[in-house]
Amino acid sequence: MRAFIFPGQGSQKVGMGAELAEASAAAREVFEEVDDALSQKLSAIMREGPDDQLTLTENAQPAIMANAIATLRVLEADFGIALAQHGACVAGHSLGEYSALCAVGAFSLGDTARLLKLRGQAMQAAVPVGEGAMAALLGADIEKAAALASAAAEGEVCDVANDNDPTQVVISGHKGAIERAVALVKDYEIKRGILLPVSAPFHCSLMQPAADRMAEALAATPPGQFSLPVYANVTAARVTDPEEEQHLLVEQVTGRVRWRESVQAMRADGVEQFVELGGKVLGPMVGRIDRDAATVSLITMEEIETFAKEIG
Template sequence: MTDLSAAQPLTNFAALFPGQGSQKIGMLAQLAADHPLVEQTFAQASDVLGYDSWALVQNGEQQQINLTERTQPLLLTASLAIWRLWLQRGGPMPTAVAGHSLGEWSALVAAGVVDFADAVNIVRQRGASMQRAVPVGEGAMAAIIGLEDDKIIAACADAQQSEVVAAVNFNAPGQVVIAGSAAAVERAIAACKEAGAKRALPLPVSAPFHTALMRPAAQELAELVEQTHFKAPKITVIHNVNADSQSDPATIKQLMLEQIYQPVQWVGCVQALAARGITEAIECGPGAVLSGMVKRIDRTIHCATTDQPESFAEALHNLAQSES
Protein backbone atom coordinates (compact mmCIF):
# COMPACT_ATOMS: atom_id res chain seq x y z
CA MET A 1 0.00 0.00 0.00
CA THR A 2 0.99 3.63 -0.44
CA ASP A 3 3.25 5.04 2.27
CA LEU A 4 1.07 7.78 3.75
CA SER A 5 3.99 9.47 5.46
CA ALA A 6 5.88 9.83 2.18
CA ALA A 7 3.04 11.36 0.16
CA GLN A 8 2.58 15.13 -0.05
CA PRO A 9 -1.08 15.93 0.77
CA LEU A 10 -3.20 18.32 -1.26
CA THR A 11 -3.93 21.02 1.32
CA ASN A 12 -7.48 21.89 0.21
CA PHE A 13 -8.63 18.27 -0.19
CA ALA A 14 -10.47 15.87 2.19
CA ALA A 15 -11.80 12.31 1.90
CA LEU A 16 -15.18 11.54 3.50
CA PHE A 17 -16.52 8.09 4.39
CA PRO A 18 -20.26 7.28 4.66
CA GLY A 19 -22.10 5.39 7.39
CA GLN A 20 -25.00 2.95 7.53
CA GLY A 21 -27.73 3.50 4.98
CA SER A 22 -25.39 3.73 1.98
CA GLN A 23 -25.15 -0.05 1.52
CA LYS A 24 -26.96 -1.72 -1.37
CA ILE A 25 -26.88 -5.00 -3.24
CA GLY A 26 -24.60 -4.70 -6.28
CA MET A 27 -22.51 -1.86 -4.86
CA LEU A 28 -19.16 -1.33 -6.60
CA ALA A 29 -19.91 -3.99 -9.24
CA GLN A 30 -18.91 -1.73 -12.13
CA LEU A 31 -15.76 -0.49 -10.43
CA ALA A 32 -14.79 -4.09 -9.67
CA ALA A 33 -15.24 -5.06 -13.32
CA ASP A 34 -12.44 -2.64 -14.23
CA HIS A 35 -10.28 -2.88 -11.12
CA PRO A 36 -9.38 -6.23 -9.43
CA LEU A 37 -8.32 -4.34 -6.29
CA VAL A 38 -11.97 -3.96 -5.30
CA GLU A 39 -12.64 -7.71 -5.08
CA GLN A 40 -9.20 -8.25 -3.53
CA THR A 41 -10.17 -5.90 -0.70
CA PHE A 42 -13.42 -7.82 -0.13
CA ALA A 43 -11.46 -11.08 -0.16
CA GLN A 44 -9.28 -9.76 2.65
CA ALA A 45 -12.39 -8.84 4.63
CA SER A 46 -13.85 -12.30 3.95
CA ASP A 47 -10.82 -13.90 5.61
CA VAL A 48 -11.70 -12.00 8.79
CA LEU A 49 -15.48 -12.44 8.58
CA GLY A 50 -15.55 -16.12 7.66
CA TYR A 51 -17.97 -15.70 4.75
CA ASP A 52 -17.74 -14.53 1.14
CA SER A 53 -18.44 -10.83 1.57
CA TRP A 54 -18.25 -10.02 -2.16
CA ALA A 55 -20.78 -12.72 -3.06
CA LEU A 56 -23.10 -11.40 -0.34
CA VAL A 57 -23.06 -7.79 -1.54
CA GLN A 58 -23.45 -8.82 -5.18
CA ASN A 59 -25.87 -11.75 -5.00
CA GLY A 60 -27.46 -11.60 -1.56
CA GLU A 61 -30.68 -9.90 -0.52
CA GLN A 62 -30.95 -6.33 0.78
CA GLN A 63 -32.37 -7.51 4.11
CA GLN A 64 -29.26 -9.66 4.63
CA ILE A 65 -26.85 -6.75 4.26
CA ASN A 66 -29.11 -4.48 6.31
CA LEU A 67 -28.41 -6.58 9.42
CA THR A 68 -26.20 -4.23 11.43
CA GLU A 69 -23.60 -6.91 12.20
CA ARG A 70 -23.10 -7.37 8.45
CA THR A 71 -23.76 -3.82 7.26
CA GLN A 72 -20.89 -2.36 9.23
CA PRO A 73 -17.99 -4.53 7.95
CA LEU A 74 -19.41 -4.64 4.40
CA LEU A 75 -19.72 -0.87 4.15
CA LEU A 76 -16.32 -0.29 5.70
CA THR A 77 -14.84 -2.70 3.14
CA ALA A 78 -16.58 -0.97 0.23
CA SER A 79 -15.33 2.43 1.36
CA LEU A 80 -11.76 1.23 1.80
CA ALA A 81 -11.79 -0.58 -1.55
CA ILE A 82 -12.46 2.81 -3.16
CA TRP A 83 -9.82 4.46 -0.97
CA ARG A 84 -7.21 1.89 -1.97
CA LEU A 85 -8.18 2.28 -5.62
CA TRP A 86 -7.85 6.07 -5.30
CA LEU A 87 -4.28 5.67 -4.07
CA GLN A 88 -3.46 2.96 -6.62
CA ARG A 89 -4.62 5.20 -9.47
CA GLY A 90 -2.42 8.06 -8.27
CA GLY A 91 -5.11 10.17 -6.61
CA PRO A 92 -3.78 12.97 -4.43
CA MET A 93 -3.49 12.44 -0.67
CA PRO A 94 -6.04 14.40 1.39
CA THR A 95 -4.92 16.68 4.17
CA ALA A 96 -7.89 15.57 6.31
CA VAL A 97 -10.44 12.75 6.53
CA ALA A 98 -13.78 12.33 8.29
CA GLY A 99 -16.47 9.68 8.42
CA HIS A 100 -20.13 9.71 9.40
CA SER A 101 -20.76 7.34 12.34
CA LEU A 102 -19.52 3.93 11.13
CA GLY A 103 -17.59 5.81 8.43
CA GLU A 104 -15.28 7.22 11.09
CA TRP A 105 -13.71 3.74 11.33
CA SER A 106 -13.02 3.87 7.58
CA ALA A 107 -11.42 7.28 8.10
CA LEU A 108 -9.16 5.86 10.83
CA VAL A 109 -7.94 3.10 8.49
CA ALA A 110 -7.31 5.65 5.73
CA ALA A 111 -5.31 7.78 8.18
CA GLY A 112 -3.14 4.83 9.22
CA VAL A 113 -4.50 4.68 12.79
CA VAL A 114 -5.77 1.08 12.65
CA ASP A 115 -5.11 -1.79 10.23
CA PHE A 116 -7.88 -2.77 7.82
CA ALA A 117 -8.30 -6.33 9.10
CA ASP A 118 -8.48 -5.10 12.71
CA ALA A 119 -11.12 -2.53 11.72
CA VAL A 120 -13.23 -5.19 9.97
CA ASN A 121 -13.15 -7.27 13.14
CA ILE A 122 -14.01 -4.30 15.37
CA VAL A 123 -16.95 -3.06 13.32
CA ARG A 124 -18.41 -6.55 13.03
CA GLN A 125 -18.37 -6.69 16.84
CA ARG A 126 -19.57 -3.08 17.04
CA GLY A 127 -22.60 -3.92 14.92
CA ALA A 128 -23.41 -7.03 16.94
CA SER A 129 -23.02 -5.19 20.25
CA MET A 130 -25.19 -2.28 19.09
CA GLN A 131 -27.94 -4.68 18.04
CA ARG A 132 -27.79 -6.58 21.33
CA ALA A 133 -28.01 -3.40 23.40
CA VAL A 134 -31.67 -2.82 22.50
CA PRO A 135 -34.01 -5.65 21.38
CA VAL A 136 -35.49 -5.24 17.89
CA GLY A 137 -38.70 -3.25 18.05
CA GLU A 138 -37.94 -1.47 21.32
CA GLY A 139 -35.93 1.36 19.76
CA ALA A 140 -36.53 3.71 16.83
CA MET A 141 -35.01 6.54 14.82
CA ALA A 142 -36.60 9.30 12.73
CA ALA A 143 -35.40 12.11 10.49
CA ILE A 144 -36.79 15.54 11.33
CA ILE A 145 -36.82 17.85 8.33
CA GLY A 146 -37.21 21.63 8.35
CA LEU A 147 -37.00 22.44 12.07
CA GLU A 148 -34.29 24.31 14.00
CA ASP A 149 -31.91 22.23 16.12
CA ASP A 150 -32.89 23.89 19.41
CA LYS A 151 -36.59 23.21 18.81
CA ILE A 152 -35.84 19.53 18.09
CA ILE A 153 -33.75 19.24 21.25
CA ALA A 154 -36.58 20.84 23.27
CA ALA A 155 -39.20 18.56 21.70
CA CYS A 156 -37.13 15.51 22.64
CA ALA A 157 -36.73 16.76 26.21
CA ASP A 158 -40.50 17.20 26.51
CA ALA A 159 -41.17 13.77 25.00
CA GLN A 160 -38.87 11.73 27.25
CA GLN A 161 -41.26 10.99 30.15
CA SER A 162 -38.62 8.81 31.89
CA GLU A 163 -37.67 7.16 28.58
CA VAL A 164 -34.81 7.98 26.20
CA VAL A 165 -35.15 10.15 23.09
CA ALA A 166 -32.59 12.63 21.80
CA ALA A 167 -31.23 14.38 18.73
CA VAL A 168 -28.42 12.10 17.60
CA ASN A 169 -27.31 13.03 14.06
CA PHE A 170 -26.86 16.69 13.20
CA ASN A 171 -26.57 15.95 9.48
CA ALA A 172 -27.25 19.32 7.87
CA PRO A 173 -29.18 22.52 8.61
CA GLY A 174 -32.82 21.50 8.88
CA GLN A 175 -31.97 17.79 8.80
CA VAL A 176 -31.59 16.13 12.21
CA VAL A 177 -32.12 12.50 13.21
CA ILE A 178 -33.67 11.64 16.58
CA ALA A 179 -33.49 8.25 18.30
CA GLY A 180 -34.48 6.44 21.45
CA SER A 181 -37.20 4.22 22.90
CA ALA A 182 -39.89 3.59 20.30
CA ALA A 183 -42.73 5.21 22.26
CA ALA A 184 -40.62 8.24 23.16
CA VAL A 185 -39.61 8.72 19.51
CA GLU A 186 -43.30 8.67 18.54
CA ARG A 187 -44.01 11.38 21.11
CA ALA A 188 -41.03 13.43 19.89
CA ILE A 189 -42.19 13.13 16.26
CA ALA A 190 -45.58 14.54 17.25
CA ALA A 191 -43.92 17.34 19.24
CA CYS A 192 -41.63 18.23 16.33
CA LYS A 193 -44.57 18.38 13.92
CA GLU A 194 -46.42 20.61 16.36
CA ALA A 195 -43.34 22.86 16.56
CA GLY A 196 -43.36 23.31 12.79
CA ALA A 197 -41.29 20.47 11.28
CA LYS A 198 -41.95 20.08 7.56
CA ARG A 199 -41.58 16.30 7.75
CA ALA A 200 -40.82 13.58 10.29
CA LEU A 201 -39.78 10.30 8.70
CA PRO A 202 -39.33 7.06 10.70
CA LEU A 203 -36.11 5.34 9.56
CA PRO A 204 -35.87 1.62 8.74
CA VAL A 205 -33.15 0.81 11.29
CA SER A 206 -32.89 -1.94 13.86
CA ALA A 207 -31.59 0.01 16.88
CA PRO A 208 -31.55 3.56 18.34
CA PHE A 209 -27.95 4.45 17.47
CA HIS A 210 -25.98 7.23 19.21
CA THR A 211 -28.22 7.38 22.29
CA ALA A 212 -27.56 6.56 25.94
CA LEU A 213 -29.25 3.21 25.23
CA MET A 214 -26.06 2.25 23.33
CA ARG A 215 -23.76 2.56 26.37
CA PRO A 216 -23.82 -1.23 26.94
CA ALA A 217 -22.54 -1.69 23.38
CA ALA A 218 -19.62 0.65 24.06
CA GLN A 219 -18.82 -1.22 27.27
CA GLU A 220 -18.95 -4.54 25.39
CA LEU A 221 -16.64 -3.26 22.66
CA ALA A 222 -14.15 -1.59 25.00
CA GLU A 223 -11.96 -4.66 25.59
CA LEU A 224 -11.52 -5.40 21.88
CA VAL A 225 -10.70 -1.76 21.11
CA GLU A 226 -8.23 -1.64 23.99
CA GLN A 227 -6.48 -4.79 22.72
CA THR A 228 -6.20 -3.41 19.17
CA HIS A 229 -3.07 -1.50 18.20
CA PHE A 230 -3.81 2.13 17.30
CA LYS A 231 -1.15 4.44 15.85
CA ALA A 232 -1.00 8.24 15.66
CA PRO A 233 -2.85 9.44 12.53
CA LYS A 234 -0.75 10.30 9.46
CA ILE A 235 -3.68 12.33 8.10
CA THR A 236 -5.80 14.64 10.25
CA VAL A 237 -9.04 12.91 11.34
CA ILE A 238 -12.04 15.03 12.32
CA HIS A 239 -14.03 13.12 14.95
CA ASN A 240 -17.83 12.86 15.22
CA VAL A 241 -18.05 13.44 18.96
CA ASN A 242 -16.37 16.85 19.09
CA ALA A 243 -15.78 17.89 15.44
CA ASP A 244 -12.08 18.17 16.23
CA SER A 245 -8.85 16.30 15.57
CA GLN A 246 -6.79 14.21 17.97
CA SER A 247 -3.31 12.74 17.70
CA ASP A 248 -3.07 10.54 20.82
CA PRO A 249 -4.03 6.90 20.07
CA ALA A 250 -5.42 6.27 23.57
CA THR A 251 -7.68 9.32 23.30
CA ILE A 252 -8.83 8.24 19.83
CA LYS A 253 -9.84 4.84 21.28
CA GLN A 254 -11.96 6.61 23.91
CA LEU A 255 -13.57 8.88 21.30
CA MET A 256 -14.49 5.86 19.18
CA LEU A 257 -16.25 4.24 22.14
CA GLU A 258 -18.04 7.48 23.10
CA GLN A 259 -19.14 7.84 19.46
CA ILE A 260 -21.43 4.81 19.89
CA TYR A 261 -23.67 6.63 22.40
CA GLN A 262 -22.95 10.30 21.66
CA PRO A 263 -24.50 12.41 18.85
CA VAL A 264 -22.81 12.65 15.45
CA GLN A 265 -21.81 16.30 15.00
CA TRP A 266 -21.59 16.07 11.21
CA VAL A 267 -22.40 19.74 10.60
CA GLY A 268 -19.53 20.60 12.95
CA CYS A 269 -17.20 18.16 11.17
CA VAL A 270 -17.83 19.76 7.77
CA GLN A 271 -17.48 23.24 9.25
CA ALA A 272 -14.17 22.16 10.82
CA LEU A 273 -12.95 20.99 7.40
CA ALA A 274 -13.97 24.31 5.83
CA ALA A 275 -12.13 26.17 8.59
CA ARG A 276 -9.01 24.21 7.65
CA GLY A 277 -9.26 25.46 4.07
CA ILE A 278 -10.90 22.39 2.51
CA THR A 279 -12.64 23.22 -0.78
CA GLU A 280 -12.53 19.79 -2.49
CA ALA A 281 -13.65 16.41 -1.17
CA ILE A 282 -14.53 12.92 -2.35
CA GLU A 283 -17.21 10.67 -0.90
CA CYS A 284 -15.23 7.48 -0.52
CA GLY A 285 -17.99 4.88 -0.49
CA PRO A 286 -21.21 3.85 -2.21
CA GLY A 287 -23.86 6.46 -2.91
CA ALA A 288 -24.05 10.22 -2.52
CA VAL A 289 -25.47 10.76 0.98
CA LEU A 290 -22.51 12.76 2.31
CA SER A 291 -22.16 14.78 -0.90
CA GLY A 292 -25.73 15.97 -0.43
CA MET A 293 -25.14 16.85 3.22
CA VAL A 294 -21.94 18.77 2.45
CA LYS A 295 -23.77 20.82 -0.18
CA ARG A 296 -26.36 21.84 2.42
CA ILE A 297 -23.78 22.63 5.10
CA ASP A 298 -21.12 24.59 3.19
CA ARG A 299 -21.27 25.31 -0.52
CA THR A 300 -17.60 26.36 -0.58
CA ILE A 301 -16.75 22.63 -0.43
CA HIS A 302 -17.31 20.60 -3.60
CA CYS A 303 -17.78 16.90 -2.80
CA ALA A 304 -17.54 14.36 -5.64
CA THR A 305 -18.87 10.80 -5.63
CA THR A 306 -16.57 7.89 -6.56
CA ASP A 307 -18.61 4.68 -6.61
CA GLN A 308 -19.07 4.46 -10.40
CA PRO A 309 -16.27 4.24 -12.99
CA GLU A 310 -17.30 7.54 -14.61
CA SER A 311 -17.59 9.52 -11.37
CA PHE A 312 -14.37 8.00 -10.01
CA ALA A 313 -12.45 8.93 -13.19
CA GLU A 314 -13.91 12.44 -13.18
CA ALA A 315 -12.98 13.05 -9.55
CA LEU A 316 -9.49 11.68 -10.16
CA HIS A 317 -9.03 13.93 -13.20
CA ASN A 318 -10.33 17.06 -11.47
CA LEU A 319 -8.22 16.60 -8.35
CA ALA A 320 -5.13 15.82 -10.40
CA GLN A 321 -5.72 19.07 -12.32
CA SER A 322 -5.96 21.10 -9.13
CA GLU A 323 -2.82 19.41 -7.79
CA SER A 324 -0.72 20.37 -10.80
Protein backbone atom coordinates in the same frame (compact mmCIF):
# COMPACT_ATOMS: atom_id res chain seq x y z
CA MET B 1 -7.24 21.87 0.98
CA ARG B 2 -9.16 18.65 0.53
CA ALA B 3 -10.95 16.31 2.96
CA PHE B 4 -11.75 12.69 2.17
CA ILE B 5 -15.03 11.64 3.81
CA PHE B 6 -16.61 8.24 4.37
CA PRO B 7 -20.35 7.39 4.51
CA GLY B 8 -22.27 5.68 7.29
CA GLN B 9 -25.12 3.22 7.62
CA GLY B 10 -27.95 3.57 5.14
CA SER B 11 -25.62 3.94 2.14
CA GLN B 12 -25.55 0.17 1.51
CA LYS B 13 -27.36 -1.39 -1.46
CA VAL B 14 -27.25 -4.74 -3.22
CA GLY B 15 -24.70 -4.61 -6.06
CA MET B 16 -22.35 -2.26 -4.21
CA GLY B 17 -18.73 -2.69 -5.26
CA ALA B 18 -19.52 -5.11 -8.08
CA GLU B 19 -18.40 -2.81 -10.89
CA LEU B 20 -15.17 -1.92 -9.08
CA ALA B 21 -14.40 -5.58 -8.41
CA GLU B 22 -14.85 -6.44 -12.09
CA ALA B 23 -12.64 -3.57 -13.24
CA SER B 24 -9.87 -3.53 -10.65
CA ALA B 25 -7.67 -6.12 -8.95
CA ALA B 26 -7.09 -3.60 -6.13
CA ALA B 27 -10.83 -3.56 -5.35
CA ARG B 28 -11.09 -7.35 -5.56
CA GLU B 29 -8.25 -7.68 -3.07
CA VAL B 30 -10.10 -5.48 -0.56
CA PHE B 31 -13.26 -7.57 -0.76
CA GLU B 32 -11.30 -10.83 -0.50
CA GLU B 33 -9.34 -9.58 2.51
CA VAL B 34 -12.55 -8.55 4.30
CA ASP B 35 -14.13 -11.93 3.52
CA ASP B 36 -11.08 -13.67 4.98
CA ALA B 37 -11.00 -11.45 8.07
CA LEU B 38 -14.65 -12.19 8.85
CA SER B 39 -14.61 -15.85 7.71
CA GLN B 40 -17.72 -14.89 5.78
CA LYS B 41 -18.60 -14.31 2.11
CA LEU B 42 -19.65 -10.73 2.76
CA SER B 43 -18.70 -9.77 -0.80
CA ALA B 44 -21.34 -12.19 -2.13
CA ILE B 45 -24.02 -10.56 0.06
CA MET B 46 -22.89 -7.15 -1.14
CA ARG B 47 -23.02 -8.25 -4.76
CA GLU B 48 -26.13 -10.45 -4.79
CA GLY B 49 -28.05 -9.86 -1.56
CA PRO B 50 -30.56 -10.69 -0.31
CA ASP B 51 -31.29 -7.15 0.81
CA ASP B 52 -32.42 -8.15 4.30
CA GLN B 53 -29.03 -9.80 4.90
CA LEU B 54 -27.10 -6.78 3.68
CA THR B 55 -29.11 -4.38 5.84
CA LEU B 56 -28.39 -6.37 9.02
CA THR B 57 -26.26 -4.00 11.07
CA GLU B 58 -23.45 -6.53 11.54
CA ASN B 59 -23.19 -6.93 7.75
CA ALA B 60 -23.97 -3.38 6.64
CA GLN B 61 -21.22 -1.79 8.73
CA PRO B 62 -18.24 -3.80 7.38
CA ALA B 63 -19.79 -3.80 3.88
CA ILE B 64 -19.99 -0.01 3.70
CA MET B 65 -16.43 0.24 4.97
CA ALA B 66 -15.17 -2.34 2.44
CA ASN B 67 -16.82 -0.50 -0.44
CA ALA B 68 -15.30 2.83 0.65
CA ILE B 69 -11.80 1.38 1.09
CA ALA B 70 -12.08 -0.43 -2.26
CA THR B 71 -12.86 2.93 -3.87
CA LEU B 72 -9.82 4.43 -2.16
CA ARG B 73 -7.54 1.56 -3.20
CA VAL B 74 -8.63 1.92 -6.83
CA LEU B 75 -7.83 5.63 -6.63
CA GLU B 76 -4.42 4.86 -5.16
CA ALA B 77 -3.38 1.70 -7.02
CA ASP B 78 -4.95 2.28 -10.43
CA PHE B 79 -4.63 6.06 -10.73
CA GLY B 80 -1.69 6.92 -8.45
CA ILE B 81 -3.64 9.31 -6.22
CA ALA B 82 -2.26 8.93 -2.69
CA LEU B 83 -4.53 10.03 0.13
CA ALA B 84 -1.76 11.52 2.26
CA GLN B 85 -0.45 13.52 -0.71
CA HIS B 86 -3.77 14.88 -1.97
CA GLY B 87 -5.75 15.20 1.28
CA ALA B 88 -5.42 17.40 4.37
CA CYS B 89 -7.70 15.38 6.67
CA VAL B 90 -10.36 12.67 6.83
CA ALA B 91 -13.74 12.22 8.51
CA GLY B 92 -16.55 9.70 8.47
CA HIS B 93 -20.19 9.55 9.50
CA SER B 94 -20.65 7.12 12.42
CA LEU B 95 -19.15 3.80 11.21
CA GLY B 96 -17.48 5.90 8.50
CA GLU B 97 -15.06 7.16 11.15
CA TYR B 98 -13.62 3.61 11.22
CA SER B 99 -13.32 3.67 7.40
CA ALA B 100 -11.52 7.01 7.66
CA LEU B 101 -9.12 5.61 10.25
CA CYS B 102 -8.44 2.56 8.07
CA ALA B 103 -7.77 4.86 5.13
CA VAL B 104 -5.05 6.73 7.05
CA GLY B 105 -3.43 3.62 8.52
CA ALA B 106 -4.72 3.67 12.11
CA PHE B 107 -6.28 0.20 11.65
CA SER B 108 -5.50 -2.58 9.20
CA LEU B 109 -8.29 -3.52 6.82
CA GLY B 110 -8.84 -6.85 8.57
CA ASP B 111 -8.99 -5.27 12.02
CA THR B 112 -11.39 -2.60 10.78
CA ALA B 113 -13.73 -5.27 9.37
CA ARG B 114 -13.64 -7.27 12.61
CA LEU B 115 -14.22 -4.19 14.78
CA LEU B 116 -17.20 -3.12 12.69
CA LYS B 117 -18.69 -6.61 12.68
CA LEU B 118 -18.49 -6.62 16.48
CA ARG B 119 -19.79 -3.04 16.66
CA GLY B 120 -22.83 -4.02 14.61
CA GLN B 121 -23.48 -7.10 16.73
CA ALA B 122 -23.04 -5.16 19.97
CA MET B 123 -25.37 -2.37 18.88
CA GLN B 124 -28.03 -4.89 17.84
CA ALA B 125 -27.74 -6.78 21.12
CA ALA B 126 -27.84 -3.66 23.34
CA VAL B 127 -31.60 -3.12 23.02
CA PRO B 128 -34.21 -5.83 22.37
CA VAL B 129 -35.85 -5.54 18.95
CA GLY B 130 -39.01 -3.42 19.17
CA GLU B 131 -38.00 -1.44 22.26
CA GLY B 132 -36.02 1.27 20.47
CA ALA B 133 -36.56 3.49 17.45
CA MET B 134 -35.08 6.36 15.47
CA ALA B 135 -36.71 9.16 13.48
CA ALA B 136 -35.46 11.73 11.00
CA LEU B 137 -36.71 15.27 11.61
CA LEU B 138 -36.90 17.13 8.31
CA GLY B 139 -36.84 20.90 8.36
CA ALA B 140 -35.41 20.84 11.88
CA ASP B 141 -32.34 22.59 13.20
CA ILE B 142 -30.52 21.35 16.28
CA GLU B 143 -32.30 23.71 18.68
CA LYS B 144 -35.80 22.68 17.57
CA ALA B 145 -34.83 19.00 17.60
CA ALA B 146 -33.37 19.20 21.11
CA ALA B 147 -36.48 20.96 22.45
CA LEU B 148 -38.75 18.36 20.84
CA ALA B 149 -36.67 15.45 22.17
CA SER B 150 -36.79 16.88 25.70
CA ALA B 151 -40.56 17.32 25.57
CA ALA B 152 -41.21 13.85 24.12
CA ALA B 153 -39.00 11.95 26.56
CA GLU B 154 -41.43 11.82 29.52
CA GLY B 155 -38.95 9.83 31.59
CA GLU B 156 -37.76 7.69 28.67
CA VAL B 157 -34.68 8.14 26.49
CA CYS B 158 -35.10 10.52 23.56
CA ASP B 159 -31.71 11.84 22.42
CA VAL B 160 -30.46 13.80 19.44
CA ALA B 161 -28.42 11.13 17.61
CA ASN B 162 -27.26 12.80 14.38
CA ASP B 163 -26.93 16.50 13.65
CA ASN B 164 -26.56 15.93 9.92
CA ASP B 165 -27.13 19.31 8.30
CA PRO B 166 -29.24 22.45 8.88
CA THR B 167 -32.38 20.72 7.60
CA GLN B 168 -32.05 17.19 9.03
CA VAL B 169 -31.59 15.95 12.57
CA VAL B 170 -32.09 12.34 13.73
CA ILE B 171 -33.41 11.40 17.17
CA SER B 172 -33.02 8.04 18.92
CA GLY B 173 -34.31 6.30 22.03
CA HIS B 174 -37.23 4.35 23.44
CA LYS B 175 -39.89 3.57 20.82
CA GLY B 176 -42.66 5.30 22.75
CA ALA B 177 -40.66 8.50 23.15
CA ILE B 178 -39.68 8.59 19.47
CA GLU B 179 -43.31 8.03 18.41
CA ARG B 180 -44.42 10.87 20.71
CA ALA B 181 -41.78 13.10 19.15
CA VAL B 182 -43.00 12.34 15.63
CA ALA B 183 -46.55 13.19 16.69
CA LEU B 184 -45.40 16.54 18.14
CA VAL B 185 -43.29 17.84 15.22
CA LYS B 186 -45.75 20.54 14.09
CA ASP B 187 -45.80 22.03 17.61
CA TYR B 188 -42.07 22.70 17.22
CA GLU B 189 -42.29 24.14 13.67
CA ILE B 190 -40.62 21.03 12.23
CA LYS B 191 -41.73 20.09 8.73
CA ARG B 192 -41.92 16.33 9.18
CA GLY B 193 -40.88 13.40 11.35
CA ILE B 194 -40.21 10.03 9.72
CA LEU B 195 -39.62 6.79 11.64
CA LEU B 196 -36.50 5.13 10.23
CA PRO B 197 -36.34 1.43 9.27
CA VAL B 198 -33.54 0.60 11.73
CA SER B 199 -33.14 -2.41 13.99
CA ALA B 200 -31.74 -0.54 17.00
CA PRO B 201 -31.65 3.01 18.48
CA PHE B 202 -28.11 4.07 17.57
CA HIS B 203 -26.19 6.96 19.15
CA CYS B 204 -28.23 7.30 22.33
CA SER B 205 -27.68 6.33 25.96
CA LEU B 206 -29.47 2.99 25.44
CA MET B 207 -26.34 1.89 23.54
CA GLN B 208 -24.17 1.86 26.69
CA PRO B 209 -23.80 -1.98 26.68
CA ALA B 210 -22.44 -1.71 23.12
CA ALA B 211 -20.06 1.08 24.19
CA ASP B 212 -18.74 -1.18 26.95
CA ARG B 213 -18.09 -3.98 24.45
CA MET B 214 -16.31 -1.60 22.07
CA ALA B 215 -14.16 -0.31 24.94
CA GLU B 216 -12.92 -3.88 25.46
CA ALA B 217 -12.44 -4.48 21.73
CA LEU B 218 -10.53 -1.23 21.20
CA ALA B 219 -8.34 -1.90 24.23
CA ALA B 220 -7.33 -5.17 22.54
CA THR B 221 -7.04 -3.57 19.07
CA PRO B 222 -6.20 0.10 19.60
CA PRO B 223 -5.69 2.52 16.73
CA GLY B 224 -2.10 3.17 15.72
CA GLN B 225 -0.55 6.34 14.33
CA PHE B 226 -2.43 7.84 11.38
CA SER B 227 -1.06 9.75 8.42
CA LEU B 228 -3.69 12.53 8.35
CA PRO B 229 -5.81 14.14 11.09
CA VAL B 230 -9.33 12.80 11.61
CA TYR B 231 -12.29 14.94 12.64
CA ALA B 232 -14.11 12.95 15.32
CA ASN B 233 -17.90 12.61 15.35
CA VAL B 234 -18.43 13.29 19.04
CA THR B 235 -16.23 16.40 19.31
CA ALA B 236 -16.41 17.75 15.74
CA ALA B 237 -12.72 18.52 16.27
CA ARG B 238 -9.39 17.58 14.75
CA VAL B 239 -7.65 14.57 16.32
CA THR B 240 -4.07 13.41 15.76
CA ASP B 241 -3.46 11.31 18.90
CA PRO B 242 -4.35 7.59 18.64
CA GLU B 243 -5.07 7.26 22.38
CA GLU B 244 -7.51 10.17 22.29
CA GLU B 245 -9.19 8.70 19.21
CA GLN B 246 -9.56 5.33 20.94
CA HIS B 247 -11.61 6.96 23.73
CA LEU B 248 -13.66 8.97 21.25
CA LEU B 249 -14.61 5.82 19.31
CA VAL B 250 -16.07 4.40 22.54
CA GLU B 251 -17.96 7.64 23.25
CA GLN B 252 -19.23 7.62 19.67
CA VAL B 253 -21.47 4.57 20.32
CA THR B 254 -23.74 6.52 22.68
CA GLY B 255 -22.79 10.04 21.57
CA ARG B 256 -24.16 12.40 18.99
CA VAL B 257 -22.79 12.38 15.44
CA ARG B 258 -21.93 16.06 15.08
CA TRP B 259 -21.59 16.00 11.30
CA ARG B 260 -22.78 19.56 10.61
CA GLU B 261 -20.27 20.94 13.11
CA SER B 262 -17.52 18.65 11.79
CA VAL B 263 -17.95 20.04 8.28
CA GLN B 264 -17.99 23.59 9.63
CA ALA B 265 -14.79 22.87 11.59
CA MET B 266 -13.04 21.50 8.51
CA ARG B 267 -14.14 24.52 6.50
CA ALA B 268 -12.85 26.87 9.23
CA ASP B 269 -9.53 25.03 9.08
CA GLY B 270 -9.25 25.68 5.34
CA VAL B 271 -10.87 22.68 3.63
CA GLU B 272 -12.31 23.71 0.26
CA GLN B 273 -13.24 20.35 -1.31
CA PHE B 274 -14.91 17.29 0.23
CA VAL B 275 -14.44 13.95 -1.58
CA GLU B 276 -16.89 11.21 -0.55
CA LEU B 277 -15.60 7.70 -1.17
CA GLY B 278 -18.07 4.87 -1.81
CA GLY B 279 -21.32 6.76 -1.35
CA LYS B 280 -23.50 9.69 -2.42
CA VAL B 281 -24.95 10.70 0.94
CA LEU B 282 -22.43 12.98 2.60
CA GLY B 283 -21.69 15.14 -0.45
CA PRO B 284 -25.24 16.53 -0.60
CA MET B 285 -25.19 17.05 3.20
CA VAL B 286 -21.98 19.08 2.90
CA GLY B 287 -23.67 21.18 0.21
CA ARG B 288 -26.56 21.96 2.55
CA ILE B 289 -24.16 22.85 5.37
CA ASP B 290 -22.02 25.18 3.24
CA ARG B 291 -23.06 26.10 -0.29
CA ASP B 292 -19.57 27.41 -1.06
CA ALA B 293 -17.90 24.05 -0.33
CA ALA B 294 -16.96 21.96 -3.37
CA THR B 295 -18.11 18.33 -3.20
CA VAL B 296 -17.59 15.21 -5.27
CA SER B 297 -18.87 11.69 -4.60
CA LEU B 298 -17.00 8.71 -6.06
CA ILE B 299 -18.62 5.30 -6.63
CA THR B 300 -18.01 4.24 -10.24
CA MET B 301 -14.76 3.69 -12.12
CA GLU B 302 -15.74 6.55 -14.45
CA GLU B 303 -16.19 8.93 -11.49
CA ILE B 304 -12.89 7.86 -9.96
CA GLU B 305 -11.04 8.28 -13.28
CA THR B 306 -12.54 11.74 -13.88
CA PHE B 307 -11.56 12.87 -10.38
CA ALA B 308 -8.03 11.45 -10.73
CA LYS B 309 -7.53 13.36 -14.00
CA GLU B 310 -8.74 16.58 -12.43
CA ILE B 311 -6.30 16.49 -9.50
CA GLY B 312 -3.46 14.34 -10.91
